[in-house]
Amino acid sequence: MPQQSPARPAAAKRRGRPGYDQQSVLEIAVEVFNERGFEATSMGALADSLGISKSAIYHHVASKGDLLRLALDRALDGLEGVLADPGASEGPAVDRLEHVLRRTVEVMVQELPYVTLLLRLRGNTEVERDAMTRRRTFTARVTKLVRMAGAEGSMRSDIDPGTTSRLLFGTINSIVDWYRPGGAITAQKLADDLISMSFDGLRLPAAARVPRIPRVPERVGTSSGH
Amino acid sequence: MPQQSPARPAAAKRRGRPGYDQQSVLEIAVEVFNERGFEATSMGALADSLGISKSAIYHHVASKGDLLRLALDRALDGLEGVLADPGASEGPAVDRLEHVLRRTVEVMVQELPYVTLLLRLRGNTEVERDAMTRRRTFTARVTKLVRMAGAEGSMRSDIDPGTTSRLLFGTINSIVDWYRPGGAITAQKLADDLISMSFDGLRLPAAARVPRIPRVPERVGTSSGH
DNA sequence: GTCTATATTGAGATAGAC
DNA sequence: GTCTATCTCAATATAGAC
Known part of the structure; x- marks a missing residue:
């Protein structure tokens, strides 16, 4: 156990109480899993990060896979909640799609570490495969919304x-992979930007462009001919 | 060794020659790494997939990390080649950006397994961190193009x-995570779709919409008020 | 709720024969 | 180029005391 000062349970302790409970162990564990990868994180390294011994972890969870299961359930419960939302089933499909995408961004930001873990699974264990199945069901329902929005004529087909x-x-x-709450951009703005890029595109129509002085010859290289 | 028939080196053998060379070992190794994850793939499991013994692998590479390094170099050489391309430095920034993005898609498809491995690194070893640094340099140069296209007035800012x-x-x-060559869509069409969505957006302007019979009341739920 | 000590398995890697 | 046999270490998990 060479890693860090072996006494202090760094942060995220349940207030006032001594030691960890399952929730606070999970919180730290998921952070470490995301830093190093789940498979690459040994219970020993996790114990070091927690500031307790390996065996103490087993007081809170039955196995390493159990920690993973708890984390994945939390992520999936959040995502599935998005589809339970009234906005997901009322109105034109294009609006329902937009609503679902916005809410998905919200949940991702809110449950960032848990969703991060979910998105990096390779399906090596039963726990992982079950989670991947739930995730696929979620995405399949969103794909259906895309198809309906196309059929509706409000989105390109x-x-x-x-x-x-x-x-x-x-x-x-x-x-x-990059967003961190508390940084320069809020979850709301992030969702706006994402929807705006995806739905309206990045390119300004030529009419709206600011006139400019070309610094290189116009159209010397071709941008799409290859 | 419970896994598979221990005799046949499945596929991708150098033609005619017996046994593997480094390239053919790497090819299979990268496939397996992508299936199960690099850290989760033991040399034993890899040996099973190759149909040879563990120790035979060490005739071709010095270590597991060496296999990773070879794979990552191949991915990064490909990506960096995109920026060496004339189309990446001639013409308006928005066209250069489009060119670079198209070529990036091409390289990704061409070197799919190698790039896949690159994109899943966690930075646990020196080899991984070096690769991540090269990758960041690549993306930083593309970000610069985005900034220039904005300044040019040809893209939203x-x-x-x-x-x-x-x-x-x-x-x-x-x-x-999903594209497989030989499937329903070509690399060219994939790049077209991606550029088209990102630059022009998914939403059809109201004027272009096909008239439709609403099957649900118009605008009952709100799509952005939350 | 945590500890030390330990059982047990599997990992990466090497030796040396064919 | 591949094999069998083996070294060494680190992994998950358990036993049982405080």
Whole structure:
């Protein structure tokens, strides 16, 4: 046990009470899992981060996989809650889609470490596979919304709904790789930016462009011919 | 060794020659690493997939980390090549950006397993951290293009360039999680769809919409009020 | 709720023969 | 280029005291 000062349970302790409870162990564990990766985190390293011994962890959870299960359930409960929301089933599909995407961003930010863990699973254990199944059910329901919005005529249908949905989730899921609450941008603004880019696009129409002095010859290289 | 028939080196053998060479070992290794995760893949499991013994692997590479290094170098060489391309430095920034994003998609598809491995690193070893540094340099240069395109007036600047770049890379990088060459959509079409969604957006302007018979009351739920 | 000590398994890697 | 046999260490988990 070489790692850190072996006495202090760093942070996130239940207030006033001595030692950890399951929730506070889980909180730290998920942080460490995300830093190093779940498989790469040994119970020993986790114990060091907690400032307690390995065996003390087993007082709170039956196994390492148990910690994972608790974390994944929390992430999935949050995401599934998004679809239970009234805004997910009322109005035109394009608005329902927008609503679901916004709420998904919200939940991701709110449950960031738990969702992060969920999104990095490889399906090596039963616990992981079960979580991946629940996650796929969630995304499948969103894909259905994309298809309906296309059929409704409010969204482009030249891109396959499956592709659209995957790209949308790619954009959304990437949030866990860089966004940190308390930073420069709020969850609300993040959702706005994401929806705005995905729905309205990044390019300004030529009419709206600010006139500029070209510093390099116009159109020397071609941007799409390859 | 319970896993599979221990005789046949499945596929990807150098033609005609008996046994593996480094390249063919790497090819299979990267596949297995992506399936189960690098840390979760033991040399024993890898040996089973190769159909040879553990120790035979060490004839081709000095360590497990060496396999990772070889794979990451290949991915990074490909990506860095994108920026060496003339189209990355000629013309308006918005066109250069589009060019770089298209070529990035191409390289990702071409080197899919290697790039996949790169994108899942946690930085646990020196090899991983070095690769992450090279990757960050790449993305930083693309972020610069986003900033220039904004300054040029050809792209929206209400979204922070850093955020834009991160969302763009989120969209692009997610390709490794679902796209498989030989499937329903070509790399070219994938790049078209991705650029089209990101630059022009998914929403059809109201004018272009197909008239429809509402199946649910219009605007009962609100899509953004929460 | 936590500890020390330990059982047990599996990991990465090496030796040396074929 | 591959094998069997083995070294060494670190992993998960348990036993039982405080």
